[in-house]
Amino acid sequence: DVKVTQSSRYLVKRTGEKVFLECVQDMDHENMFWYRQDPGLGLRLIYFSYDVKMKEKGDIPEGYSVSREKKERFSLILESASTNQTSMYLCASSSAFSGNTIYFGEGSWLTVV
Amino acid sequence: EDKVVQSPLSLVVHEGDTVTLNCSYEVTNFRSLLWYKQEKKAPTFLFMLTSSGIEKKSGRLSSILDKKELSSILNITATQTGDSAIYLCAVYSNYQLIWGAGTKLIIKP
Numbered sequence: 001d002v003k004v005t006q007s008s009r010y011l012v013k014r015t016g017e018k019v020f021l022e023c024v025q026d027m028d029h030e031n032m033f034w035y036r037q038d039p040g041l042g043l044r045l046i047y048f049s050y051d052v053k054m055k056e057k058g059d060i061p062e063g064y065s066v067s068r069e070k071k072e073r074f075s076l077i078l079e080s081a082s083t084n085q086t087s088m089y090l091c092a093s094s095s096a097f098s099g100n101t102i103y104f105g106e107g108s109w110l111t112v113v
Numbered sequence: 114e115d116k117v118v119q120s121p122l123s124l125v126v127h128e129g130d131t132v133t134l135n136c137s138y139e140v141t142n143f144r145s146l147l148w149y150k151q152e153k154k155a156p157t158f159l160f161m162l163t164s165s166g167i168e169k170k171s172g173r174l175s176s177i178l179d180k181k182e183l184s185s186i187l188n189i190t191a192t193q194t195g196d197s198a199i200y201l202c203a204v205y206s207n208y209q210l211i212w213g214a215g216t217k218l219i220i221k222p
Contacts, residue, residue, distance in 0.1 A: 042214035090155055100205060104155035
């Protein structure tokens with residue numbers, strides 16, 4: 001079974017703090033994604049990566065950056081957290097060799113106060 | 114602009130009922146359509162559909178794609194309270210995954 005692990009399930013941060021959300025997958029998938037999910041807005045893609053050190057902006061990259069130094073790890077960084085970044089963040093991975101089915105982590109609930 | 118629209122946005126039914134959830138899409142280069150179930154945590158994969166008219170089935174859940182109508186339906190028969198969840202539809206187009214907003218399904222005992 002594919003396992004996508006997000007290191008932090010629940011975080012509370014102050015406005016202006018730097019926030020790191022870590023994600024690790026164990027299936028050697030080449031593609032990794034960060035989404036945020038808000039009620040009524042569905043899943044919105046922040047960034048994705050199709051290879052180590054490669055990254056592409058998604059639909060809502062403003063206020064975020066990412067890092068992919070190793071194939072299994074994809075980090076989302078909020079340089080200066082703001083209250084409108086309070087959300088659930090979902091990491092996911094996929095591979096063309098497994099039909100591009102996306103597998104999600106458990107989600108990280110971030111509250112910025 | 115590519116888009117995926119799910120309907121209804123929410124649905125409340127009684128245990129034992131049958132429900133049909135809809136997903137319609139307008140995309141430039143359709144490759145596949147996926148259904149996911151999301152309870153209180155991350156979405157879990159249900160089905161991937163690529164060919165029109167072929168039903169995919171898993172227990173009480175089934176789904177079918179209609180490429181002519183640019184849509185898919187997800188059927189759940191003999192619903193149970195454990196089916197309460199958000200059901201998400203997504204379409205691969207040009208190697209990008211476009212998500213619908215989801216249908217929130219509530220099953221009352």
